[in-house]
Amino acid sequence: MVTTDEKGPLTAKKKSVIIRSCDGDEFLVSESAAVLSTSLKKILEEKEDRLIHLSDIDNKTLAMVIAYLSTHADDGLSDDLKRSFDQEFVSGKEFDVLKYLVLATDTLQVTCLCYTVAKKMADIMKNKLVEWVRREFDIQNDYTPEAEAEIRRLDAWAWDDRQLEDD
Amino acid sequence: MYRHENQIKASRTADEVQSSSAQIVASIDDLLKEILLRLPIKSLIRFKLVSKQWHYLISNPRFYSKGIRIAHSCNGLLLCSSFQARDNNQTYYVYNPTTNKFPILPKLDVGDGISPRIHGMSLAFDPAKSFHYKVVCVQGLRLDMVGYQYECEVYSSKTGSWRKCGEPLTAHVNFEDGVYWNGAIHWNNNGTGRDSLYFNIGNQMLRIMPIPPIDWDCINNYYFGESFDHLHYIKIVGLELHFDVYEMRRDYSEWFIKYNVDLHLLLVLILR
Structure with missing residues (x-):
């Protein structure tokens, strides 16, 4: 399957590249959008071939990243419009989706998207319980109860009145 | 016709990503830092309780620094860099306060794709022995969710160039804050119970220490x-x-x- 990006069918003049997700979906992306990813840019500089396989990004996540890259590569859009696109882009996304996205920004090295997604994740996390964070990041509690109590005691001010959420 | 595919190097498989994106995010310190940096201070303090790794990341003073940072110092020399946690290709220079000179180190070949990435830079300088200094760079290749394969590269002010050294080593270490002693750089892992390592500059071996x-x-x-x-x-x-x-x-x-x-x-x- 080849899906064109949002800018419609590509003319012969405009260079493009095919990016394949780990589950086999292929995306046709303009080169101007692809090079906003530092990793893709490096590959394109070094090799002539136009098919890039991403072995650790699934199609859903890749489609999102490509939509982001294509919007940011569009010279017709003002910076203000791009900023509001960024806000829209992460709003309402679940934490799970954001985790895949932030990993994809790491693989593809898309710094500005990484910052946007990281900010959204932090906004979701800020009023959550420690237990929620452990669950979401699949982290084992490696403290003894004594050590845990000691850390709480030393930073007691951070544990005051606040109503913390667990979902 | 044989069609060559460019593949961005990734050491994890699709299955791993499906089952443990959370663990992977949590295991990439740089990525985690980007998220933690954007939390209000009160949340940050509470999240020290998540795990020892989080406690270490959050408590490290370097976590809060921006702009130019001092990456390392050794017997009066300072190794400085432009600070950007996610930049693989930042500029490093060695500042000598007594001569007020700051030569820029040649760029490292950090390869393509996501990794390897620079995990630590340490100075080795002993004015009692020589006025030349060395810089040890540790690059890490992500192997799986928690493991890295590390390789050292050494810059010598005498030759003015970088050289790859020794055999790669698999471990889980934090390569910030190296300490120069006994002709080697030592890394200790604050309270995380991970390996402690040292790199002997003479024989160019990376070894585990107690x-x-x-x-x-x-x-x-x-x-x-x-x-x-x-x-x-x-x-x-x-x-x-x-x-x-x-x-x-x-x-x-x-x-x-x-x-x-x-x-x-x-x-x-x-x-x-």
């Missing part, structure tokens, strides 16, 4: 450093006024207790 024989659970603070040609480790437990000073044997066989320090006596003197 961790101090202490209870990691109750460590809030520690000191790890060199003094008068001895390598020391001091643990500081909570607000206790008693602590032990450990020293590493020159053959790396063990940490032994050098001093038991009890500041209660001092307290008594002050209060009198």
Whole structure:
């Protein structure tokens, strides 16, 4: 399957590249959008071939990243419009989706998207319980109860009145 | 026709990503830092309780720094860099305060794709032996969710170039805050119970060294450093006024207790 990006069918003049997700979906992306990813840019500089396989990004996540890259590569859009696109882009996304996205920004090295997604994740996390964070990041509690109590005691001010959420 | 595919190097499989994106995010310190940096301070303080790794990341003073940072220092030389946690290709320079010179180090070949990425830069400089210095760069290749394969590269101010050194080593280490002693750079892993390593600049070997024989659970603070040609480790437990000073044997066989320090006596003197 080849899906064109949002800018419609590509003319012969405009260079493009095919990016394949780990589950086999292929995306046709303009080169101007692809090079906003530092990793893709490096590959394109070094090799002539136009098919890039991403072995650790699934199609859903890749489609999102490509939509982001294509919007940011569009010279017709003002910076203000791009900023509001960024806000829209992460709003309402679940934490799970954001985790895949932030990993994809790491693989593809898309710094500005990484910052946007990281900010959204932090906004979701800020009023959550420690237990929620452990669950979401699949982290084992490696403290003894004594050590845990000691850390709480030393930073007691951070544990005051606040109503913390667990979902 | 054979069609060559460019594949961005990734050491994890699709299945791994499906099942443990959370673990992977949490295991990439740089990525985690980007998220943590954007939390309000109160949340950040609470999240020290998530795990020892989080506690370490959040408590590290370097976590808060922006702009130019001092990556390392050794016997009067400073290794500085432009600070951007996610930039693989930042500029490093060595500042000598006595001559006011700051030569820029040649760029490293960091390869393509996501990794390898620079995990630590350390200076090795002993003006008593030579006015030339070396810089040890540790690059890590992500192997799986928690493991990295590390490789060292050494810059010599004498030759003005980088050279790859020794065999790659698989471990889980934090390569910030290296300590130069005994002709080697040493990395200790604050309370996380991970490996401690050292890189001998003479024979260019990366080796594991013992961790101090202490209870990691109750460590809030520690000191790890060199003094008068001895390598020391001091643990500081909570607000206790008693602590032990450990020293590493020159053959790396063990940490032994050098001093038991009890500041209660001092307290008594002050209060009198």
